[in-house]
Amino acid sequence: MLALLTLGACQRSETPGLRGSALPDPLPKPDVTLTGVDGKPFAFREATRDKLTLLFFGYTSCPDVCPMHMANIAAVLRDMPFAWQDRVKVVFVSVDPKRDSPARIKEWLANFNPAFVGVTGPTAVVDAFERALYLPEAVTIPAEKPGDYTVGHAAQVIAFTEDGLARYVYPFGTRQEDWAHDLPILLGATPRAAPAPRAAAEPAGAAVAPRLVTALVPLPPGNGPGALYAVFAPAAAPDRLVGVASPLAARMDLHTQAAGPDGRMAMRAVSEVTIAPGERLRLVPGGYHAMFYDAAPLTAGASFPVTFTFAAAGTVTAAAKVVPYAEIERLLGQAEGARP
Amino acid sequence: MNVQWWCSASGVPWEWTWRPYLGVWLVVAALGYGYFKLYRSGAPTKKIPAAGVTGLVLIWAAVDWPVGALGAGYLSAAHALKLLLIGFIAPLLLWLDVHETFAWVLAERPRFARVFNAVTHPLVAALIFNAILLVTHLPPNVNALSASQLGEFGNDMAWLLGGLIFYWPFVTDTRMRHRLAKIGYFFFGTLGHNALAMTLLLTKYPIYRVYELAPRVGGISARDDQALAGTLMLLGGTFFIFTVIGRMFVKWYREEATAMQVTGSR
Numbered sequence: 001m002l003a004l005l006t007l008g009a010c011q012r013s014e015t016p017g018l019r020g021s022a023l024p025d026p027l028p029k030p031d032v033t034l035t036g037v038d039g040k041p042f043a044f045r046e047a048t049r050d051k052l053t054l055l056f057f058g059y060t061s062c063p064d065v066c067p068m069h070m071a072n073i074a075a076v077l078r079d080m081p082f083a084w085q086d087r088v089k090v091v092f093v094s095v096d097p098k099r100d101s102p103a104r105i106k107e108w109l110a111n112f113n114p115a116f117v118g119v120t121g122p123t124a125v126v127d128a129f130e131r132a133l134y135l136p137e138a139v140t141i142p143a144e145k146p147g148d149y150t151v152g153h154a155a156q157v158i159a160f161t162e163d164g165l166a167r168y169v170y171p172f173g174t175r176q177e178d179w180a181h182d183l184p185i186l187l188g189a190t191p192r193a194a195p196a197p198r199a200a201a202e203p204a205g206a207a208v209a210p211r212l213v214t215a216l217v218p219l220p221p222g223n224g225p226g227a228l229y230a231v232f233a234p235a236a237a238p239d240r241l242v243g244v245a246s247p248l249a250a251r252m253d254l255h256t257q258a259a260g261p262d263g264r265m266a267m268r269a270v271s272e273v274t275i276a277p278g279e280r281l282r283l284v285p286g287g288y289h290a291m292f293y294d295a296a297p298l299t300a301g302a303s304f305p306v307t308f309t310f311a312a313a314g315t316v317t318a319a320a321k322v323v324p325y326a327e328i329e330r331l332l333g334q335a336e337g338a339r340p
Numbered sequence: 341m342n343v344q345w346w347c348s349a350s351g352v353p354w355e356w357t358w359r360p361y362l363g364v365w366l367v368v369a370a371l372g373y374g375y376f377k378l379y380r381s382g383a384p385t386k387k388i389p390a391a392g393v394t395g396l397v398l399i400w401a402a403v404d405w406p407v408g409a410l411g412a413g414y415l416s417a418a419h420a421l422k423l424l425l426i427g428f429i430a431p432l433l434l435w436l437d438v439h440e441t442f443a444w445v446l447a448e449r450p451r452f453a454r455v456f457n458a459v460t461h462p463l464v465a466a467l468i469f470n471a472i473l474l475v476t477h478l479p480p481n482v483n484a485l486s487a488s489q490l491g492e493f494g495n496d497m498a499w500l501l502g503g504l505i506f507y508w509p510f511v512t513d514t515r516m517r518h519r520l521a522k523i524g525y526f527f528f529g530t531l532g533h534n535a536l537a538m539t540l541l542l543t544k545y546p547i548y549r550v551y552e553l554a555p556r557v558g559g560i561s562a563r564d565d566q567a568l569a570g571t572l573m574l575l576g577g578t579f580f581i582f583t584v585i586g587r588m589f590v591k592w593y594r595e596e597a598t599a600m601q602v603t604g605s606r
Contacts, residue, residue, distance in 0.1 A: 063353035064555040071556070075563055079544070111559075175552055176545040176562070247487050248351075296487055297344065299352050 018185055019178040020159060020168035024208055024236070027166040029053070030132035034093065034121035037106040042119045044091070044129075045164070051089040052186050053160040054170075057130060057138065057153050059096035060108040065155045065172050065303075066092075067112075073157070074112035076179040084187055085115075087162070093129065094120040095138035095153045133158060133166060136214070136335075141301070150301055155319055161186055172319050173305055209313035210235040210281055214335035215320035217292075218328045219300050226298070228252070228290040228306065228320055229328060231335040232281040241273040241281060243309035246320070250294035252306075257286050267291075272311070284332055298322045346489040346496075347403065349413025353555040359405050363493060368400045375434065382441030395433030398425045403496050412492045415560070416540070416551040419482075420569035424576045426496055427473065428533070431503030432584070435511040443512065460508040462515055462525050469506035470532030472498050477536055479547055486550045519592050523585050533577050541570030 029045045036042040044055075054073060058066030070092065077085050092109060094100035097120050105118035120126075127137040138153040155172040159182075168186070170178070210232040217228050228244065244252045253269050273288045275281045283289045298304075303319040310316070323331060345363035375396060379389050401407060402425035410418035435442075446453040459468060475481060476495050485491035506529060509515035509522075516522050539547070546552035546562040560568070 064351070067556060068553060071561055072552070075561065076545075173549075173553060175549060180545060247484060250488065294488070296348055296350055296489070297342065299350070302350070302352050304351060 018168060018182050020170045020174070020182050022168055023166060024211070027133055029160055029164045029166070030129055032125060032129045032132070034119040034125060034129075035102070037102040037109075037118045037120075039102060042117070044119075047117070048089050048091065048160065049164070050162055052087055052162055052183070054088065054090045055093065055133075055158045055160065055166075056091070056156075057093045057095050057126070057135065059094055059138075059151050059153070060100050060104055061096065062151070069157055069170075069172070069174070070109070070112040070116065072174065072176045073179055074116070076176050076183060077113060079180070080183065084184070087187055088183065090116040092116055092118045093126060094118065095126055095130075096140075096151050097121065097123060097126070130154065152321070155303075159186060162188075171317070172303070173317070208236050209308075209310050209316045210239070210275065212308070212316055212318045214331065215306055215318055216328060216331055217298060217304075217320050217322045218325040219298060219322055225291050225293045226295060227285070228283065228292060229285065229332060230281070230283040230290075230306075230308070230320070231332055232275075234278050234280050235275045236277065237312070238277050239275045239313055240311040241275065241308060242271070242311050244290040244306060245309070246292060246295070246304055246306045248296045248304040249292035252290055252292045254288065255291050256288045280336065282336070285328065300324055344489060346493040347405070347408035347412040348489040348492045349486040349550050349554065351413070351554070354410070354414050354557045356406070359409065361404060361408065363489070364400070364404045364408065367493075367497075368396065368403070371399065372396050375438065378438050378441055378445070382438070382444070389437035391433040391436040392438060395430040398430045398433070399500065402426045402430070408496075410557065412486050413550060414554045414557045416546075416548060416562075416566045416569035417560075417572055419551070420537075420540070420572045421576075422496070423473075423499060424573065424580070427469075427499035427503040428530075428577060429580060431500060432507045432511070434504065435507050439508070439511045443514070456508075459505055460515065462509040465505045465509050466525065466529040469502045469529060472502035473532050473536060479549070482548045483550045519588055523588060526581065526585065530577060530581055534574060537570045537573035537577060539570070540566050541574065 029048065031043075031045050033041050033043045056066070056069055058069070060066070070090075073090055077088060077090075080088075090113070092105065094105055100120055102118070102120060105120060109116040109118045121129075130137055135154040135156075135158075138151050140149050140151055142149050157170040157174070158166050159168040159170065160166045161168075168182070170182075213231045213233055215228065215230040217226055241254065244254060246252060254271070254273060255267050256270050256273075257267050270288070273281065273283075296304075300322055302322045304322075305317055306320045307315050307317045343360050343362050345361065347361055347364070375389075375392055379392065402411075402422045407418050407422055407425075411422040412419075446456060459465065476485065476498060485495045510526055516525060543566070546566050548566075551565060552562040556562075
């Protein structure tokens with residue numbers, strides 16, 4: 001079974017010089033204390049002071065996202081000079097305390113890099129930690145095998161620069177070459193490219209794409225067309241969603257459901273969806289949504305990349321999660337209730 | 341059971357559970373039918389075309405589960421193995437038993453023969469073969485083709501077709517008569533393959549997103565997998581090239597020796 005991902009996906013904005021996505025507002029390091037794999041308290045803020053900290057919430061039974069992030073970061077760190085390696089701290093927070101014992105976390109992380117820090121703690125503390133970073137809390141989802149389960153969790157690595165602020169996020173899909181490009185810049189070893197000057201006529205904030213809270217695909221789409229639903233955080237500036245695309249689908253269109261001339265509700269394609277400032281972009285059943293055609297076979301729990309194109313703010317790429325249809329309303333409602 | 345047409349990348353974790361791919365069976369069956377029809381249309385014989393059968397079996401092994409599925413969406417090394425089998429080894433084996441019969445087919449179909457002869461001119465054939473190899477290995481193409489069953493099917497068929505075109509001037513004497521010319525053609529025509537192998541072997545970071553971000557299989561890292569793919573292509577390809585060239589030299593030597601014996605006995 002797959003791990004579920006991106007209940008709280010992040011936006012991939014155009015950050016000059018960096019491949020990670022810039023957070024609209026840097027976030028301070030949460031003051032939280034968990035338990036290290038040695039059984040001792042791990043005060044996150046203190047233990048990572050003055051370090052470039054890469055924080056990730058995951059679980060050791062995860063078959064895809066978690067090992068991929070850890071393996072890619074480890075592979076790139078291995079090639080960096082020791083002095084740089086020493087300035088980077090990778091912190092893995094388990095969202096599966098039931099199965100992830102300290103010994104198991106330690107053994108799992110050692111597969112990638114024994115210097116990676118594994119921590120665990122009560123669910124309430126881990127949830128609070130995630131909320132402080134505007135990440136959705138992890139959810140447990142029963143698997144097909146009785147007693148087994150997967151964990152849906154945020155799929156991005158959060159990068160805190162050495163000044164203690166979370167400035168960038170690296171979603172699922174970040175590659176080794178992306179890390180190799182960004183880590184030296186984050187460490188200040190390579191000068192960061194100067195931000196492009198904002199066009200005089202462009203209103204402040206117009207280039208910031210709305211933050212995606214969740215993107216979901218209900219099963220069973222079979223081999224026919226399927227729907228994609230998504231909820232974004234309230235937009236800071238007016239914009240228009242003009243396209244949705246995925247490498248796993250031959251074609252994706254924007255649709256809406258509206259009453260036809262005969263008064264019956266029908267689906268029709270639209271070229272764009274307008275977003276007013278302060279409003280959420282909602283792609284939901286019965287309203288605006290995206291349809292995809294000729295997609296690769298989907299399995300519950302799987303995820304695939306989707307790119308939303310905005311007229312002003314450019315593109316946002318995130319992973320859409322495949323979930324049972326019965327779960328759609330609940331998960332979308334949960335996403336709308338999430339803090340912006 | 342989830343029956344699919346062709347292997348493609350799905351993003352789901354790999355499981356060592358057999359899966360049926362209907363298209364694979366149909367295509368291999370169609371290939372086999374066409375091949376035996378062509379073989380039987382030649383001189384009457386009850387001999388089994390061993391090389392051709394081996395070629396067909398290799399194609400089947402390459403495109404069906406598990407190699408096909410692993411190569412489509414999980415391991416660069418399996419992708420390389422698939423290329424070796426479909427684009428490199430099987431086409432030569434397929435031609436060995438039917439190239440003479442196929443020459444008759446060409447003779448009976450002059451319009452088809454004109455097109456076929458144009459694309460199998462040694463220079464053109466080598467260019468087509470290398471162009472197919474290189475274009476199907478450009479990272480955006482690998483990522484896009486592997487994402488759909490149709491794309492991966494097209495990719496596999498392009499390799500097979502490219503291989504068949506490449507080997508025709510090599511197996512017939514209508515294009516190049518002298519063995520040295522054939523050896524030179526074979527050697528230089530496979531430089532693209534070797535360049536590709538070296539690129540995989542020497543590139544620091546994984547080239548293909550589809551394999552780098554696929555759930556890992558057997559604990560092999562994305563970088564090691566890519567290096568293994570390069571090694572497999574380089575060693576497997578080189579071994580095959582030198583085996584074929586070696587066989588040609590042995591055959592050549594035997595023919596020369598026989599000729600000398602005949603001359604000596606006169």
